[in-house]
Amino acid sequence: MIYKNPNTQISTVCFTGHRSIPYKDAYKIPHELKAVMEQLINRGAYRFLAGGAMGFDTVAALCVCELKEKHPHIRLELILPCRDQTRLWEEDSRRLYDMILKMADCAEYVQESYSSSCMHERNRRLVDSSEVCIAYCAHSGGGSAYTMAYALKNNKEVINIFDRIK
Numbered sequence: 001m002i003y004k005n006p007n008t009q010i011s012t013v014c015f016t017g018h019r020s021i022p023y024k025d026a027y028k029i030p031h032e033l034k035a036v037m038e039q040l041i042n043r044g045a046y047r048f049l050a051g052g053a054m055g056f057d058t059v060a061a062l063c064v065c066e067l068k069e070k071h072p073h074i075r076l077e078l079i080l081p082c083r084d085q086t087r088l089w090e091e092d093s094r095r096l097y098d099m100i101l102k103m104a105d106c107a108e109y110v111q112e113s114y115s116s117s118c119m120h121e122r123n124r125r126l127v128d129s130s131e132v133c134i135a136y137c138a139h140s141g142g143g144s145a146y147t148m149a150y151a152l153k154n155n156k157e158v159i160n161i162f163d164r165i166k
Contacts, residue, residue: 013040014049014126016147017056017136028165033063036134036159046073049126052080054093056136061100078107079125081118123147132157
């Protein structure tokens with residue numbers, strides 16, 4: 001579902017979504033996400049902001065990297081909550097995070113180390129820096145729902161991939 005005018009010219013898109021994605025959705029998301037991103041690139045989008053979390057953020061960042069082959073002018077920019085975000089992650093997840101960090105055009109950290117507010121601040125910075133928010137939000141609670149609501153409250157265009165694949 002698109003909330004707002006889907007015809008305005010844009011430059012920057014952010015992502016928000018759940019860390020855990022059910023299998024029935026996981027294989028559909030990349031195809032749908034890349035189709036939406038192509039439409040946004042055609043409207044002028046060239047900056048794609050991801051928050052570095054597991055789950056949807058990771059899928060979105062990898063999709064941007066894949067689309068960079070076809071659209072070399074687009075950028076993957078990471079807005080990360082803290083430098084020690086991955087300290088409790090499993091090794092495979094950490095390796096994937098490090099790979100995305102290397103492929104990104106730039107990365108900024110909201111805080112040096114973890115605090116109770118760094119994720120919330122990261123989410124607001126993602127939205128505040130964008131005209132469009134692409135979400136994967138399947139329920140009304142949690143950080144993704146908050147971020148999507150924050151985007152709507154701030155008159156951002158919101159595209160919920162969950163609505164498009166169900």
